Amino acid sequence: MVGIDDVARRADVSTATVSRTLSGRGIVSAATRERVLRAASDLGYVVSSAASSLASGRTRNIGVLVPILDRWFFSRVLTGIAATLQRSDYDVALYALTSDADERRRVFEASLRRQRIDGVVVVSMALGAGEIEQLSGLGLPVIGLGGRLAGLPSLVVDEIAVARCATQHLLDLGHRDIAHIGLRPQFEGDFHIPSQRRRGFEAALSDAGLAPRDDRFAAADFTMAGGHDAATRLLRDAASRPTAIFAASDEMAIGALLAARELGLSVPGDVxxxxxxxxDLGAFFGLTTVDQFPSRQGERVAAAMLDALHADTAAAAPAQPPEQPAGLEFALVARSSTAPPA
Structure with a gap:
């Protein structure tokens, strides 16, 4: 069986250098690292996770807390996290955190305290003060994604700016009668993202000298079916039909596209x-969107976690990233679903 001594002899370095290289702890030159990795690959050497954990104090697992597993957005974020961590030989330990108080208590009081993870990423969910205190007490780096967590570093998107961008695109095309498909405040989840997007929509209208109208808001859930139903309500009366719709998610927007076509309307000719x-389906439907690059969000938060773990390899505990929230990028992607009004 190939051991660390065999890798050291093949790479002509000490066993300590091999250990530092393969564990990611300690300073190793790029040339030496390449030589060690090539030797390990040639010999088929695989690091024992148990031995590595005992030697380094690391499990090479990152815990990821997510609210929902079966939604497109979260799956894309998780893909970015997993791909980035895997390139550095870290695995993902996934925790689905629902609103059930007993389940949340088990996660924070038991699962996360079993010393099976090296850090925690919290994806798009608010935490109670007690939960944040428990995470801080782990002595591990903790990073939030998608919303600000008190006292913890986070990566966030400016949702108001996102909605302004989408609305301004329609205004720049010449639209003045614009409807919004969103979510009623009593049904929205953590961080009030739908409300932020509605605020951005209304702020862009106000800046253009247009007063927001209650009859130009249609509530829906964040699904294609919800967008379809809301758009049907907005578009079925030809006498009061808006010339444009800003939907607070692409899934709702795709539902609105299908509703418009069922009503015999041209997109973008009529709306x-x-x-x-x-x-992912946006390009297929020719949907104009404000892309938030969810996979890239996952990559960014995973890279921030790796930076925190490697910031000071000689320290007793990993360094925490700065607490100042970092902004995530977004960009308008114009396609065939938008055009000047007829």
Whole structure:
């Protein structure tokens, strides 16, 4: 069986250098690292996770807390996290954190305290003060994604700016009668993202000298079916039909596209439609969107976690990233679903 001594002899370095290289702890030159990795690959050497954990104090697992597993957006974020961590030989330990108080208590009081992880990423969910205190007490780096967590570093998107971007695109095309498909405040989840997007929409209208109208808001859930139903309500009366719709998610926007076509309307000839997210199906439907690059969000937060773990390899505990929230990028992607009004 190939051991660390065999890798050291093949690479002509000490066993300590091999250990530092393969564990990611300690300073190793790029040339030496390449030589050690090549030797390990040639010999088929695989690091024992148990031995590595005992030697380094690291499990090479990152815990990821997510609220929902079966939604497109979260799956894309998780893909970015997993791909980035795997390139550095870290695994993902996934925790689905629901609103059930007993389940959350088990996660924070038991699962996360079993010393099976080296850091925690919290994806798009708010935490209670007690939960944040428990995470801080782990002595591990903790990073939030998608919303600000008190006292913890986080990566966030400016949702108001995202909605302004989408609405301004329609205004720049010449639209003045614009409807919004969103979510009623009593049904939205953590961080009030739908409300932020509605605020951005209304702020862009106000800046253009247009007063927001209650009859130009249609509530829906964040699904294609919800967008379809809301758009049907907005578009079925020809006498009061808006010339454009801004939907607060791409899935709702795709539903609105389908509703418009069922009503015999041309998109964008009769109505322009724009969404938010950067959904994989957006290009297929020709949907104009404000892309938030969810996979890239996952890559960014995973890279921040790796930086925190490697910031000071000689320290007794990993360094925490700065607490100042870092902004995530977004960009308008114009396609065929928007055009000047007829």
């Amino acid at each position: 322009s439609i724009i969404g938010v997210d950067g959904h």
